[in-house]
Amino acid sequence: xxxxxxxxxxxxxxxxxxxxxxxxxxxxxxxxxxxxxxxxxxxxxxxxxxxxxxxxxxxxxxxxxxxxxxxxxxxxxxxxxxxxxxxxxxxxxxxxxxxxxxxxxxxxxxxxxxxxxxxxxxxxxxxxxxxxxxxxxxxxxxxxxxxxxxxxxxxxxxxxxxxxxxxxxxxxxxxxxxxxxxxxxxxxxxxxxxxxxxxxxxxxxxxxxxxxxxxxxxxxxxxxxxxxxxxxxxxxxxxxxxxxxxxxxxxxxxxxxxxxxxxxxxxxxxxxxxxxxxxxx
Amino acid sequence: xxxxxxxxxxxxxxxxxxxxxxxxxxxxxxxxxxxxxxxxxxxxxxxxxxxxxxxxxxxxxxxxxxxxxxxxxxxxxxxxxxxxxxxxxxxxxxxxxxxxxxxxxxxxxxxxxxxxxxxxxxxxxxxxxxxxxxxxxxxxxxxxxxxxxxxxxxxxxxxxxxxxxxxxxxxxxxxxxxxxxxxxxxxxxxxxxxxxxxxxxxxxxxxxxxxxxxxxxxxxxxxxxxxxxxxxxxxxxxxxxxxxxxxxxxxxxxxxxxxxxxxxxxxxxxxxxxxxxxxx
Numbered sequence: 001x002x003x004x005x006x007x008x009x010x011x012x013x014x015x016x017x018x019x020x021x022x023x024x025x026x027x028x029x030x031x032x033x034x035x036x037x038x039x040x041x042x043x044x045x046x047x048x049x050x051x052x053x054x055x056x057x058x059x060x061x062x063x064x065x066x067x068x069x070x071x072x073x074x075x076x077x078x079x080x081x082x083x084x085x086x087x088x089x090x091x092x093x094x095x096x097x098x099x100x101x102x103x104x105x106x107x108x109x110x111x112x113x114x115x116x117x118x119x120x121x122x123x124x125x126x127x128x129x130x131x132x133x134x135x136x137x138x139x140x141x142x143x144x145x146x147x148x149x150x151x152x153x154x155x156x157x158x159x160x161x162x163x164x165x166x167x168x169x170x171x172x173x174x175x176x177x178x179x180x181x182x183x184x185x186x187x188x189x190x191x192x193x194x195x196x197x198x199x200x201x202x203x204x205x206x207x208x209x210x211x212x213x214x215x216x217x218x219x220x221x222x223x224x225x226x227x228x229x230x231x232x233x234x235x236x237x238x239x240x241x242x243x244x245x246x247x248x249x250x251x252x253x254x255x256x257x258x259x260x261x262x263x264x265x266x267x268x269x270x271x272x273x274x275x276x277x278x279x280x281x
Numbered sequence: 282x283x284x285x286x287x288x289x290x291x292x293x294x295x296x297x298x299x300x301x302x303x304x305x306x307x308x309x310x311x312x313x314x315x316x317x318x319x320x321x322x323x324x325x326x327x328x329x330x331x332x333x334x335x336x337x338x339x340x341x342x343x344x345x346x347x348x349x350x351x352x353x354x355x356x357x358x359x360x361x362x363x364x365x366x367x368x369x370x371x372x373x374x375x376x377x378x379x380x381x382x383x384x385x386x387x388x389x390x391x392x393x394x395x396x397x398x399x400x401x402x403x404x405x406x407x408x409x410x411x412x413x414x415x416x417x418x419x420x421x422x423x424x425x426x427x428x429x430x431x432x433x434x435x436x437x438x439x440x441x442x443x444x445x446x447x448x449x450x451x452x453x454x455x456x457x458x459x460x461x462x463x464x465x466x467x468x469x470x471x472x473x474x475x476x477x478x479x480x481x482x483x484x485x486x487x488x489x490x491x492x493x494x495x496x497x498x499x500x501x502x503x504x505x506x507x508x509x510x511x512x513x514x515x516x517x518x519x520x521x522x523x524x525x526x527x528x529x530x531x532x533x534x535x536x537x538x539x540x541x542x543x544x545x546x547x548x549x550x551x552x553x554x555x556x557x558x559x560x561x
Contacts, residue, residue: 017357022369028390032390044396116548123517125537126517231382252386259378259380
């Protein structure tokens with residue numbers, strides 16, 4: 001009897017603690033939702049209500065009316081995302097193949113370098129990136145952000161490729177090589193179809209990063225309004241005197257839906273890639 | 282990547298500005314001397330030392346929060362006493378997926394002193410009488426940005442720790458119970474030693490990410506109020522891009538060299554632990 005009350009007590013406490021954790025993690029999301037759904041013309045009392053008095057979808061419309069370039073910003077983010085992910089794949093697939101399948105002296109140092117490179121954030125290379133882009137005349141172009149962004153997605157992309165390729169058996173490739181296939185056609189005809197899950201994972205990881213995680217790169221490299229990604233575009237809701245919070249939250253909701261769903265779809269691969277340290281020979 | 286890195290080291294020995302990056306003068310270690318001697322907002326320590334110090338405290342606080350709450354959260358979500366573990370596990374990942382810039386904007390509004398729900402909830406529970414100004418009081422802003430950064434990194438921590446916990450076989454705990462160990466002892470004698478490699482790798486990774494964190498502070502406070510949240514990344518940005526006349530890229534590069542050195546140091550430890558884990 002004593003045991004079961006103790007167990008029940010434990011169950012209830014754990015449940016409460018878990019709810020607290022979720023509440024903390026969802027606090028800003030909750031605030032975003034109630035703000036996005038609350039009519040924008042309703043004045044905010046202080047302290048703020050915990051539930052909207054009235055629910056409306058008009059903020060989504062208003063957001064587009066207030067910042068007519070919103071679709072353009074979303075399109076820009078999309079272009080950055082696609083650009084970064086294609087470039088990352090273009091480099092990560094052959095690099096990963098080489099690191100996973102061939103044995104050469106520089107292999108291990110290169111693997112370590114890939115891990116090391118993954119530690120770099122845009123802030124650390126900001127100055128040279130700016131100087132290089134300026135000397136190439138690429139400031140204010142899509143290419144500058146895509147090139148600079150890829151620097152930071154390629155390491156993890158390569159890493160994901162290597163760790164995935166190491167899990168597939170070599171036999172088929174070896175058979176193909178004996179049959180007279182070149183290394184290149186082995187890669188394109190045999191390896192690439194086999195590693196398609198990793199390709200999808202890398203594509204989405206790099207897409208999300210290019211879409212919205214590289215705030216600082218666009219901040220520095222893009223000056224024209226027309227080329228700004230959504231993260232910078234959202235600043236249009238901030239004016240000198242006030243912030244249009246209702247519309248801003250509605251816009252954030254729209255612009256995070258895509259990355260959130262994509263991320264949730266591939267988080268398994270990313271977690272696996274980050275946890276598997278496959279430095280082994 | 283190597284080339285920009287080389288550029289940083291090279292530029293740190295020159296006097297140069299963004300207005301005209303090609304016109305530059307070799308100044309030797311002047312920029313590094315500047316790092317140590319330039320005092321402007323703080324009479325005791327130089328601008329750079331202040332920023333570095335702030336960065337270190339900020340990072341230590343944030344990573345500590347992440348590791349402690351992350352561990353507690355992972356233990357909680359791994360416990361068989363928790364009903365609906367799967368649902369919780371799925372929910373925990375969601376904040377991770379939101380781009381940092383967006384979540385920072387959401388937090389800015391959530392913490393708003395007049396209209397944010399944080400103040401609203403606390404006032405309704407009679408915990409506070411007046412709203413707290415989370416982002417306009419220097420000390421408060423420092424702590425707040427730290428907590429928001431911990432929030433951003435928490436899902437990753439929980440998931441990593443959770444996968445570590447799941448790899449510990451149940452039989453160990455069962456044996457411990459037979460031997461008469463209570464939960465606290467089995468946590469310190471079984472869980473912690475077995476989790477040590479995971480905790481180490483994840484903490485080192487998180488140290489680097491947190492040390493490089495820019496977006497969150499930039500959106501929440503821009504390094505303010507009164508430069509209270511001006512960590513090294515923010516200082517680098519300010520020196521190179523905002524205070525062009527005052528700074529110049531040579532000085533910012535010298536700062537970046539220090540940043541790179543810190544990250545490299547942590548990376549060395551990180552790669553070492555990875556290698557150790559493989560040999561085992």
